[in-house]
Amino acid sequence: MSLDSDVIVDRRRIRRKLTFWRVVAALGVIAAVVAVGVLASPASRAITGSNAIARVKIDGLIRSDQTRVEALERLEKSSAAAVIVHINSPGGTTAGSEQLFDALTRLKAKKPLVVVVEGLAASGGYIAALASDQIIAQQTSLVGSIGVLFQIPNVSDLLKTVGVKVEEVKSSPLKAAPNGYEPTSPEARAALDALVKDSYAWFRGLVKDRRNMDDETLQTVADGRVFTGRQAVSLKLVDQLGDEKTAVAWLVAQKKVGADVPVRDFKLTPRFGDMTFLRATAAVALDAMGLGAISRQLEQSGVTQAVDRFGLDGMLALWQPSSAN
Numbered sequence: 001m002s003l004d005s006d007v008i009v010d011r012r013r014i015r016r017k018l019t020f021w022r023v024v025a026a027l028g029v030i031a032a033v034v035a036v037g038v039l040a041s042p043a044s045r046a047i048t049g050s051n052a053i054a055r056v057k058i059d060g061l062i063r064s065d066q067t068r069v070e071a072l073e074r075l076e077k078s079s080a081a082a083v084i085v086h087i088n089s090p091g092g093t094t095a096g097s098e099q100l101f102d103a104l105t106r107l108k109a110k111k112p113l114v115v116v117v118e119g120l121a122a123s124g125g126y127i128a129a130l131a132s133d134q135i136i137a138q139q140t141s142l143v144g145s146i147g148v149l150f151q152i153p154n155v156s157d158l159l160k161t162v163g164v165k166v167e168e169v170k171s172s173p174l175k176a177a178p179n180g181y182e183p184t185s186p187e188a189r190a191a192l193d194a195l196v197k198d199s200y201a202w203f204r205g206l207v208k209d210r211r212n213m214d215d216e217t218l219q220t221v222a223d224g225r226v227f228t229g230r231q232a233v234s235l236k237l238v239d240q241l242g243d244e245k246t247a248v249a250w251l252v253a254q255k256k257v258g259a260d261v262p263v264r265d266f267k268l269t270p271r272f273g274d275m276t277f278l279r280a281t282a283a284v285a286l287d288a289m290g291l292g293a294i295s296r297q298l299e300q301s302g303v304t305q306a307v308d309r310f311g312l313d314g315m316l317a318l319w320q321p322s323s324a325n
Helices: 002-040 066-077 094-110 124-129 156-162 186-210 215-221 229-234 244-255 276-288 292-300
Strands: 053-059 082-089 091-093 113-122 135-137 142-144 226-228 263-265 316-318
Touching (some): 053 244, 066 094, 082 094, 082 124, 091 094, 091 124, 124 142, 124 316, 135 244, 142 229, 226 229
Parallel strands (some): 082 113, 113 142
Antiparallel strands (some): 091 316
């Protein structure tokens, strides 16, 4: 009996040691991946001389982002020969889209700048694209969604069903209205309508001015629809069809950039701002070492991206094909 107890204790000790060294090995692999990422990352290569075109990517939802503004300001002061901005975004907040438009406009004043629409430049994504004098899109890209919306979930009927009442004391009827806990009053709806119409007028004016568009064409494109790249050319929403090679050719022909100038990535986020590659590599390493639970937690962290859009606050310039707008 004593011998069996000793064997069990020894096995547990060996198991603990094995787990410890697995963790140490996993941490070592992750550290090595980080080191390789730092050395190999395009972001670690500064754009030197005038022998590079900076490639900037605008992906996903657009919010106010001072870090992105500061990165674009650094690019203004760099010696990059030109800038190609790749956009693949459904938009976001109107304030964030305006901030990005302003930053790109300042950059365009210092560097030749052309926009390439990859999959989508809708609503706030299209606002960002308007900063460029030349917008290029693929034939099946989606462009447009010129419009503004304000959304707030209303759970007043649900609260009645479960017997919950939210009481409040406020300084005036329109303070914190609408709040989602009670039906929206006609006065609150009228106030929101005025906000939306004012922002929409700003958006329409921006499109008309930047795209030299007549009133008839503006009326056609500014009803909230998206258009394919092919449709957008005839509607003056984009200038030509193509991809990055088309953008480089335009820079060579119109801005006298050298034909042999390479295109290099310029990151708008800190070097470790996008941990997707490191997270995936670490997950594989942990899984291979028998630490599958940790691996699955790393993989599941991507779920936050699926609910990211629910964190958008305020007025939106956003294309949401899954909803009624």
